[in-house]
Amino acid sequence: MRYFVVFFFFIASFLHLAAQEISPQTISGNIISFDTKMAVAGANIINLNKVVGTQTSNLGYFELRASLNDTLHISLLGFNSLTVRVTNDWIKNKTTTIQLTEKAIALEEVIIIPYKLTGYLEVDSKLIPINENYRYSISGLPQGYEAGQYSPGAFGKVLGSIFNPADALYNFFGNKNKELRKLKSMKKDDTVRNLLASKFDRETVAVLLGIDKNEIPEIMARCNYSESFIRTANDLQILDAISDCYEEYRILKK
Known part of the structure; x- marks a missing residue:
C-alpha cells in the first residue's frame, strides 16, 4: 500500500509538471533599469515559442501567456536586449522582476549633403x-x-x-x-x-x-x-x- 501511495504521488507530480509545460498560463513581471532601479515603460516582450507579445506599462508591468521553458525576448531602444526562460518558480509565484542594462551609445558624425536645386x-x-x-x-x-x-x-x-x-x-x-x-x-x-x-x-x-x-x-x-x-x-x-x-x-x- 505504501508503495502504491508513493507511485500515485509520483504520477500526480509528473502530470502536474507536464500540464504546466503544455498549458499556457498568464505570467507577469516588472521590468526595471539595472542602473536607476526605475520602472522601464514601453519595453517589448515576445514569447518566441508562442510568437505573441506585449509591452510594459508606465509602471514597467506586463502580463503574457506562457508555458514552462518558453523563451521570452525583451527589447527596448537604448537598452541591451535580454532573453529569459520561464521557470517553475516564475509560474509558481506568477511574477518576477527583470532588470535591463542601458546601452552605451556613441554618436557618429552625420554628413548632410544638400541637393543643389535650381527652382525649376x-x-x-x-x-x-x-x-x-x-x-x-x-x-x-x-x-x-x-x-x-x-x-x-x-x-x-x-x-x-x-x-x-x-x-x-x-x-x-x-x-x-x-x-x-x-x-x-x-x-x-x-x-x-x-x-x-x-x-x-x-x-x-x-x-x-x-x-x-x-x-x-x-x-x-x-x-x-x-x-x-x-x-x-x-x-x-x-x-x-x-x-x-x-x-x-x-x-x-x-
Whole structure:
C-alpha cells in the first residue's frame, strides 16, 4: 500500500509538471533599469515559442501567456536586449522582476549633403534620385521579383528561378522550414507587428527566425530584393519580404 501511495504521488507530480509545460498560463513581471532601479515603460516582450507579445506599462508591468521553458525576448531602444526562460518558480509565484542594462551609445558624425536645386521643376526633378524599384509579376506566383536601377540583373534571376527551381533559394529555405513556419504566426499578433514596424536593426527578426542577423541581407539578395530595399526597409517589411520569398520557394519546389 505504501508503495502504491508513493507511485500515485509520483504520477500526480509528473502530470502536474507536464500540464504546466503544455498549458499556457498568464505570467507577469516588472521590468526595471539595472542602473536607476526605475520602472522601464514601453519595453517589448515576445514569447518566441508562442510568437505573441506585449509591452510594459508606465509602471514597467506586463502580463503574457506562457508555458514552462518558453523563451521570452525583451527589447527596448537604448537598452541591451535580454532573453529569459520561464521557470517553475516564475509560474509558481506568477511574477518576477527583470532588470535591463542601458546601452552605451556613441554618436557618429552625420554628413548632410544638400541637393543643389535650381527652382525649376523640370531641372530639379532630374537632379533628385528616385528609387525606381518594383517587382516583376509572374503567373502562378503570389508575388513577383523586385527590379529597377538597384537590381539590373533581376530579370535574369527571375528566369533562372522559373526554369531552374533548384536555385539559391533552396540553399537557405531548404534547411529552415521549421523556423519559417513561424512567419504566419508572427503576422497574427498585433504587438509583434507593431514592434517590427518600428525597428530597423534586424535583431528581433533574427531572434524570431533563429538565425544570425548578418544572414538577412544574404537571404534578401537571394530573393532578388535590391540593396536599396534591404538597407531602408523596417523589420516588418523585411519579415513580410522573407515570408513572400518563402511562399515563392514552396511554389517553385512543387
